[in-house]
Amino acid sequence: KQEVTQIPAALSVPEGENLVLNCSFTDSAIYNLQWFRQDPGKGLTSLLLIQSSQREQTSGRLNASLDKSSGRSTLYIAASQPGDSATYLCAVRPTSGGGADGLTFGKGTHLIIQP
């Protein structure tokens, strides 16, 4: 059964730093990997979607990479800002298993950017 792990569970850094969030998954049979942002009391906002055939995706200050063979993804945030404070979730869409198209989520990294 697919398992997704996110490290670290929590991270607090000063404003302006570049940072990397890590995600690992146990089964490389995936259609895609999605990074989400979750703000308290709000839903999940999709940040980046990487197809299984892709190596990386970029959106503004965010860059996500995918190494499917090793079961790893990273989310790079450049020049962090206090508004980046949120919980970041990594999710993979397995090609097999129950719950067709169901995403398997990690438990998230709670990020705090100190002004």
Added chain:
Amino acid sequence: EAQVTQNPRYLITVTGKKLTVTCSQNMNHEYMSWYRQDPGLGLRQIYYSMNVEVTDKGDVPEGYKVSRKEKRNFPLILESPSPNQTSLYFCASSLKGGGVSYEQYFGPGTRLTVT
């Protein structure tokens, strides 16, 4: 604006009192699903629907029912809620399901408390 909406956003109820959480999307998506999010467990899929009148169980379906009579709506029904169903619930949708790789969009969440 393309979006997934859920109602109510917050609900406090008592054990055994039937309730329905509504979900609606305006993107003409075929695939819809429900997740619950619990501390320490992350997000887990409850039920999903590949299209109108096509529904199936996800990873944690016990105590829940769903229906898909119209493409845009996918209500989650708790016939006899119990305290262990206290959770944060998310509805999600994507253009299609089943072997294709589309981005999933999430609603704002419904926080349910069962006393």
